[in-house]
Amino acid sequence: MKFDNVFNYIGEYGLYHKLVTLSICCLIFLNSFTNISTVFISGNMDHHCKPPDEANCSELYLGDCWNTNDSMSLPPDDEGTLLINETQCRMYANDTTELIDCEHGWAYDRSRYDSTIVSEFDLVCEDSYLVSLASSLYLAGFFVGSILFGLLCDFLGRRKGVFLGFALALSFTMLCSLSKSYVMYVSFRFLGGLADIGLYVSVFTYVTEVVAPSRRAMMSTIVTIYWCFGIMMLALIAYFIRSWDKLLMTFSISLSPLLLLYFFIPESPRWLLAKGRTEEAKLVIQKIAKRNKVGDLPDDILANLEVGCDSSESTKTSPLIILRYPQMRRKTVYITYSWFAVNLAYYGLTYGVEGLNVDVYIGTFLGGVTELFAYLFTWFFIQMLGRRCSLAGTLVAGGVACFINIWIPVTLVAFRTSLAMIGKFFITSAFGIVYIYTVELFPTNIRSTGLGICSLFSRVAGMLAPQILFLEKVWAPLPLVAFSFTSVTSGLVALLLPETLNVPMPQTIEEAEMITRKNNIRGNKDFESLQMQGAANT
Numbered sequence: 001m002k003f004d005n006v007f008n009y010i011g012e013y014g015l016y017h018k019l020v021t022l023s024i025c026c027l028i029f030l031n032s033f034t035n036i037s038t039v040f041i042s043g044n045m046d047h048h049c050k051p052p053d054e055a056n057c058s059e060l061y062l063g064d065c066w067n068t069n070d071s072m073s074l075p076p077d078d079e080g081t082l083l084i085n086e087t088q089c090r091m092y093a094n095d096t097t098e099l100i101d102c103e104h105g106w107a108y109d110r111s112r113y114d115s116t117i118v119s120e121f122d123l124v125c126e127d128s129y130l131v132s133l134a135s136s137l138y139l140a141g142f143f144v145g146s147i148l149f150g151l152l153c154d155f156l157g158r159r160k161g162v163f164l165g166f167a168l169a170l171s172f173t174m175l176c177s178l179s180k181s182y183v184m185y186v187s188f189r190f191l192g193g194l195a196d197i198g199l200y201v202s203v204f205t206y207v208t209e210v211v212a213p214s215r216r217a218m219m220s221t222i223v224t225i226y227w228c229f230g231i232m233m234l235a236l237i238a239y240f241i242r243s244w245d246k247l248l249m250t251f252s253i254s255l256s257p258l259l260l261l262y263f264f265i266p267e268s269p270r271w272l273l274a275k276g277r278t279e280e281a282k283l284v285i286q287k288i289a290k291r292n293k294v295g296d297l298p299d300d301i302l303a304n305l306e307v308g309c310d311s312s313e314s315t316k317t318s319p320l321i322i323l324r325y326p327q328m329r330r331k332t333v334y335i336t337y338s339w340f341a342v343n344l345a346y347y348g349l350t351y352g353v354e355g356l357n358v359d360v361y362i363g364t365f366l367g368g369v370t371e372l373f374a375y376l377f378t379w380f381f382i383q384m385l386g387r388r389c390s391l392a393g394t395l396v397a398g399g400v401a402c403f404i405n406i407w408i409p410v411t412l413v414a415f416r417t418s419l420a421m422i423g424k425f426f427i428t429s430a431f432g433i434v435y436i437y438t439v440e441l442f443p444t445n446i447r448s449t450g451l452g453i454c455s456l457f458s459r460v461a462g463m464l465a466p467q468i469l470f471l472e473k474v475w476a477p478l479p480l481v482a483f484s485f486t487s488v489t490s491g492l493v494a495l496l497l498p499e500t501l502n503v504p505m506p507q508t509i510e511e512a513e514m515i516t517r518k519n520n521i522r523g524n525k526d527f528e529s530l531q532m533q534g535a536a537n538t
Contacts, residue, residue, distance in 0.1 A: 003273055004213055006285060012212035014292030021207045021219060023261055025226045027166050031200050032230025033237075033251045034173055034192055038138065039353055039364055041244035042131050043116045046109035047124050048074060049091040049102035075099055082474050089125035101125075112360070114243040121182040128470075130182060135351060135466035137186050141193025143459035147452075149198030157275075158206040158268040165199030167259060170252050177248035209268045217379065217436075224375040224432065231368030239361045321446065322453075325513045331441055332450065334493050336457050338391060338434050341490035343458040345398060345427045345483040347465035349420060352479060355472065357410055358417045370421045374428035381429070386501035387437045391430055392494040398426035399487030406477045406484075427487065440500035443512040 011017065075086045084090075088106075090099040108119040117123060123130045153161035172192035179185035204223055208216045241247045266288075272281035289297050322328050353363040382390045401423035408416045434454075442450030468479050498515045506512040 003270055007212035009297055010285060010289040010294055011292045013215045013218075014288070014294075016288050016291030017211055019291075020210065020265055021222070024162065024203060024206060024265055025223055027162065027199060027203055027255075027258055027261075028223060028226040029230040029233065030166065030169055030173075030251065030255050031196050032227050033234050033255075034169065034196050034248075036231050036234055036350060036364065036367075037238065037247060037251070038135050038351055039360060040113070040238045040242075040247060041116055042135060043113050043118070043244075043360065044131075044354060045113055045116055045118050046088070047106045047119075048088045050104040050107045052104060083128070084125060112242070116244045117182075117185060120244065121185070123182070128473075132466040132470035134182075134186050134189060136463040138189045138193040139347070139459065139462040139466070141190045141195075142197040142462060143456070145194035145197040146201060146455055146459070148194065149201055152198070153202050153205060158202065158209060158271050159262070159265055161202040162199065162206055162265075163259065163262045165195050165202050168195035169199050170256055170259075173248050174252035177245040177252070179245075206268055209270045220435075221375060221379055225372060228368050228372035228375065231371065232365050235361050235365035235368065238364070321509060322450075325509060327513045327516050328509060331497060331512075332453065334497050335434070335438055335441060335450075336454050338395065338430070338490045338494055339438075339454040339458040340461045341395060341486040342427060342430050342434055343461035344465055344468075345402065345423070345487050346431055347462050348469060348479055348483050349402075349424045349427065351466055352469045352472075353420075355469070355479070356417050356420055357413050363417065363420075366417070366421055367424060370425045371428045374425045375432050377425075378429045378432035382433055382436065382501070386499045387433060387440065388494060388497050388499045391433045391437055391497075392491045394426040394430040394433065395487045395491030395494060398423045398430060399484040399489075399491065401426065402480045402487065403484035406480045423483075430487075437497075437500065440503070441497070441512070443506040443509050446509060 073092075075090050075092060077085045077087045086099065089102065091102055092098065093100045102125075106119075106122060106124055110119075113119075117134065118131060121130075149161060149165060152164065156164070169192060172188050172195055176185060176188040176192055179188060204220065207219045207223060211219055237250065238247055241250055266284045267280070269281040269284040269288075272278070272284065286297060289295065322332055350367060353367065354360055356363055378390075385393070401419050405416055405419045405423070408419065410416070438451055438454055468482050471478050496517055498517050500515075503515065506515065
């Protein structure tokens with residue numbers, strides 16, 4: 001019996017399914033906390049040189065540090081030096097007009113944050129670029145982790161992959177909070193990023209494997225809903241804990257009891273069958289049936305269970321095979337550019353919330369609410385307009401919102417924030433669409449390869465986003481120009497892709513090659529004729 005047919009007897013999404021999947025999704029809160037907390041732990045803090053007499057310096061309000069009526073107290077900013085603000089980074093030497101570096105360190109404005117890595121490691125002036133570098137290195141961990149944990153989950157199992165990722169993410173987050181140097185911080189932050197993406201991928205894989213195929217789309221939505229609630233919870237926690245190290249420590253300690261779920265979560269029966277551990281898979285299926293109040297299943301239902309993979313799935317296929325087929329080459333380039341644009345704009349808008357001049361805690365909370373509605377909107381919208389128009393429309397709309405924001409004065413905080421949230425809404429929607437679209441564009445025998453290529457370029461975009469935000473010091477509109485340009489152009493490029501709504505998923509690359517924009521302009525529902533044509537040609 002094919003494994004998917006078992007759900008007809010044990011239930012597609014029974015009580016035990018709900019208990020297991022909703023419990024394991026709680027681990028996603030750690031992903032939200034550690035990822036989006038970059039906004040707070042790397043938060044900018046106003047600063048200037050400490051005076052020789054630190055006793056008169058109140059770091060809550062920087063004006064107390066120097067006699068502001070004394071024209072010789074702090075130098076004016078020389079706008080000719082793009083990355084250095086002389087008022088913040090220089091002082092006069094011995095009551096002369098000669099400018100020197102801050103001899104006694106820096107005083108920081110602590111009205112918003114008690115401490116961030118900026119004040120902890122003095123990442124200011126000539127070293128200010130190290131802040132964005134730390135964010136990029138964290139996202140670089142995603143690049144390694146997505147590959148490493150894909151292999152680990154296949155080798156160790158889904159359950160062990162999930163909790164290994166969770167345990168490592170907790171450990172590296174705690175070690176990161178204890179860092180005494182910048183090198184130590186970025187090292188553990190990189191490893192934390194590796195574990196964070198591993199945890200997310202493992203949870204996503206697990207929850208979509210233990211439910212019926214008809215419930216997979218629903219489960220992927222539930223995972224993103226947990227992510228969004230995690231962002232909103234983070235904003236509230238960070239509002240009360242304004243020290244970067246205490247914030248990270250709080251995440252590790254408060255979520256560590258979830259490790260006990262390991263003893264209550266069963267292994268994925270689909271993975272057990274794929275590994276030939278049939279008897280263990282049968283025991284798990286029996287347990288699910290019993291907890292779903294179905295009772296014991298007859299032996300004939302569990303006999304000869306198999307995962308039911310197509311023969312082409314088991315064939316080892318080189319990624320280079322895509323280069324042999326012109327239509328697949330084009331589609332791969334088009335959809336990969338969409339992944340790049342989506343990730344660049346998403347992390348740029350998420351990490352750049354301080355640039356809106358809105359309260360960073362309110363901005364982050366609103367971002368979580370915006371993402372929640374965006375993901376819910378996406379799953380209904382793509383069924384009406386299809387994948388191609390939905391992806392193109394959301395990318396263009398998100399890019400236009402970013403472009404308009406360039407021309408809005410910084411004094412109109414509410415208007416700028418609203419436009420930024422509109423932009424993030426559409427970019428987040430595109431994030432949800434592009435994943436589904438990619439799965440449906442690539443054939444079964446190279447589907448994982450296609451996703452891997454797209455994931456590779458999306459991680460590159462994630463690493464670039466903090467650096468583009470840093471270049472705001474060179475030209476203020478640069479980040480929004482970059483985000484709007486890539487989003488709009490990728491949206492237009494997406495129109496060159498074929499529609500996949502109501503089109504059966506191709507099994508081989510030959511079948512996928514026949515699905516083009518020209519023969520699929522209205523979302524061709526007669527793909528079976530293409531399959532028959534391909535069979536005749538071969």
